[in-house]
Amino acid sequence: MSMRSNILLEAPEQNNSLIYKIKRQFKIYGQNKYLILLFLPGLIWFIIFKYGPMYGLLMAFQDYSLVKGVWGSTWVGLKHFQYLFTGPDFLPVLKNTIIISAYKIIFGFPAPIILALMLNEVKSTAFKRTIQTVSYLPHFFSWVVLAGLVMMALSPSVGIVNQIIQAFGGKPIFFVADKQWFRTVLVATDIWASIGWGSIIYLAAIAGLDPELYEAAVLDGANRWQRIRHITIPGIAPTIAVMLILRTGSILDAGFDQVMNLYSPPVYDVADIIDTYMYRMGIGGFQFSLTTAAGMFKSVIGFVLIIITNILSKRVSEGEYGIW
Structure with missing residues (x-):
């Protein structure tokens, strides 16, 4: 050769x-x-x-001491995880977190999709830009400011909502201090603050669809609802699937800033979530190891949920929709 x-x-x-x-x-x-x-x-x-x-995760397996630091503190294994899961406070907090986050997914996740579909059908450019600007605006304010606005609007004495209720013969309701109403307030204000910004992703996905599909549908006699149902929604389905997977992975994030600025002792039973529990125990009680264990628990659950929802999404869509 x-x-x-x-x-x-x-x-x-x-x-x-x-x-x-x-x-x-x-x-x-x-x-x-x-x-x-x-x-x-x-x-x-x-x-x-x-x-x-991430090296700070080691504190979850130690009796952490500020003086000794991470590398000098005593190792205690799974002691803090055991206390976390068997203690009297964590299960109610976990329940509140899941319930509030589930409400936000059920009612809040479709909201920006619906807004994007509605804005896409608006023909007036000036009206469309006005709606977008108004809906985007709350995103750029912190929850310290937004919570103040919510408190004023829902005040039982001077709030506009209660004034409307009284105008129709009803009695004023202290929404943010009423256990029956507080979760509703959380979900409604979360939608108000995030709907505009969240719709940007779906508007971008809609803008990427082939205009010839709509032209062909019009020639075939499809009305506006039929075009939305058979072209727009299937076209943005991959984006919806990815966003839902990511949102499901953060189900244990129920909105620390929002809850922290709105809740008060009368509603602790229905409003105390994992993040506020971690803040109270870690910053207030100096139990850094316990709160690190709680944070690690959140991260592991979120990671597992992302994998599970991604697998389910790919099975339902026959391998078309997923993160990987």
Whole structure:
């Protein structure tokens, strides 16, 4: 066999070697160096603020001491997890978290989708931009400001909502201090604060649909509702699936900022969630190891739920919709 034939036979083996793959990968990086530079600030942010602090999870397995630090504190194994799951406070807090978050998913998740579908059908550009601006605005305010507005609007003495109720012969309701109404207030105000910003993703997905599909549907005699049902909704279904998977993964995040600024002792029984429990025990009670264990529990459950919902989504959609 000639020398040329030997080289050709050896080439595939060399191409599959680890060194060749590394060199090839770095060559690709070199060709896309400017894109990598644009990506670096975000990567550095995640390394510093997300991955860097992860060593603090060790506190969940220690009796953490501020004086001794993470590496000098006594190791206690699963002691704090055992206390967390058997203690009298955690199960009610977990129940409140799941209920509030489930309400927000059931009622709040479809809200930006509906708004995006409605805005897509608006022909007046000025009216559409006005609605978008008004609905986006609450997103740019902190819950400290929004909670103050909610308190004023729902005040039993001067609030506009109670004034309307009294105008129709009803009695004023102290919404934010009433156990029967507080969760409703949380869900309604969460929708108000997030519906506009959340609709941006779905409007972008709708903008990416082929206009020829709508033109063909009009020629076939499809009305507006039929075009939404058979073109728009199926077209944005992958986006909806991904957003639902991510939202389900954060089911144990019921909105710390919102609850912290709205709740009060009369509604603790229905409003105390994992995040406020962690804040109270960690910052107020200096039980850093216990709150770290609670946070780790949240992260593990969220990770498991994302995997499960992604698998279910791919099975239901026959492999079409999913994160990976």
